[in-house]
Amino acid sequence: xxxxxxxxxxxxxxxxxxxxxxxxxxxxxxxxxxxxxxxxxxxxxxxxxxxxxxxxxxxxxxxxxxxxxxxxxxxxxxxxxxxxxxxxxxxxxxxxxxxxxxxxxxxxxxxxxxxxxxxxxxxxxx
Amino acid sequence: xxxxxxxxxxxxxxxxxxxxxxxxxxxxxxxxxxxxxxxxxxxxxxxxxxxxxxxxxxxxxxxxxxxxxxxxxxxxxxxxxxxxxxxxxxxxxxxxxxxxxxxxxxxxxxxxxxxxxxxxxxxxxxxxxxxxxxxxxxxxxxxxxxxxxxxxxxxxxxxxxxxxxxxxxxxxxxxxxxxxxxxxxxxxxxxxxxxxxx
Numbered sequence: 001x002x003x004x005x006x007x008x009x010x011x012x013x014x015x016x017x018x019x020x021x022x023x024x025x026x027x028x029x030x031x032x033x034x035x036x037x038x039x040x041x042x043x044x045x046x047x048x049x050x051x052x053x054x055x056x057x058x059x060x061x062x063x064x065x066x067x068x069x070x071x072x073x074x075x076x077x078x079x080x081x082x083x084x085x086x087x088x089x090x091x092x093x094x095x096x097x098x099x100x101x102x103x104x105x106x107x108x109x110x111x112x113x114x115x116x117x118x119x120x121x122x123x124x125x126x
Numbered sequence: 127x128x129x130x131x132x133x134x135x136x137x138x139x140x141x142x143x144x145x146x147x148x149x150x151x152x153x154x155x156x157x158x159x160x161x162x163x164x165x166x167x168x169x170x171x172x173x174x175x176x177x178x179x180x181x182x183x184x185x186x187x188x189x190x191x192x193x194x195x196x197x198x199x200x201x202x203x204x205x206x207x208x209x210x211x212x213x214x215x216x217x218x219x220x221x222x223x224x225x226x227x228x229x230x231x232x233x234x235x236x237x238x239x240x241x242x243x244x245x246x247x248x249x250x251x252x253x254x255x256x257x258x259x260x261x262x263x264x265x266x267x268x269x270x271x272x273x274x275x276x277x278x279x280x281x282x283x284x285x286x287x288x289x290x291x292x293x294x295x296x297x298x299x300x301x302x303x304x305x306x307x308x309x310x311x312x313x314x315x316x317x318x319x320x321x322x323x324x
Contacts, residue, residue, distance in 0.1 A: 041145040104144040107234030122207040
């Protein structure tokens with residue numbers, strides 16, 4: 001058990017959250033999104049000039065992040081909202097027509113050989 | 127061109143890329159975040175998911191000492207291959223109790239990297255079993271971050287009871303070129319599967 005250095009007994013990826021109330025107060029207490037269109041890597045982009053004159057600050061923050069396409073995980077990371085909360089807020093924005101979402105077909109079907117070869121070439125070039 | 131990527135144009139916002147997801151698993155301290163950072167174009171991103179009794183079986187909350195929720199941290203990186211293709215590398219939360227997160231991460235994943243730490247090889251078993259059971263293509267990368275390649279790849283393969291068809295390579299998770307090799311190995315494996323119709 002001495003493999004873990006002192007001060008690191010508590011893994012970093014393991015932290016307590018004492019209450020659900022705080023993050024989910026932004027969603028009116030909902031813990032599930034109104035729809036399930038969003039995978040972690042789904043790309044979300046704000047509909048140009050689709051923003052309403054007044055939206056809640058957290059929605060405005062998300063819309064500003066999505067001025068260019070951004071994955072759901074990145075929206076969560078950059079906004080600081082937990083993933084679940086982010087999904088609920090994004091679903092609200094989608095319901096209201098303020099964002100578009102694109103989930104890659106590659107989530108359902110493996111890319112074909114030509115695509116995989118192109119990906120390999122690009123990775124080697126990195 | 128055959129490999130032309132379909133790009134959805136978002137009016138005024140540029141092309142919306144298609145995405146590939148690669149999952150990086152391994153025990154705590156194996157170097158997952160280091161590996162992700164080595165290849166990511168931005169410093170490893172960080173997000174969190176709140177775990178509730180709803181998202182896992184109630185039994186899984188055993189040991190959480192009366193707390194109603196915990197936060198699971200997720201580190202990930204982004205590699206833009208071109209304007210139409212982005213690869214995301216997601217490090218899995220190490221603990222078995224967070225396996226609900228693994229389920230979501232492997233959904234739609236191209237494949238996975240099991241990052242093994244030779245000091246704690248047993249920590250890799252969970253991940254290997256999980257990917258095998260889900261039919262997720264994976265490679266095993268042995269992290270030799272201490273610079274001492276004290277283990278030969280063959281020995282590690284035997285210790286992990288790894289089938290011959292699973293690629294295994296030594297790597298340095300801090301080194302960009304080395305991590306590139308790991309990802310190339312994985313994508314090559316997926317390509318072989320595609321070509322063989324598997």
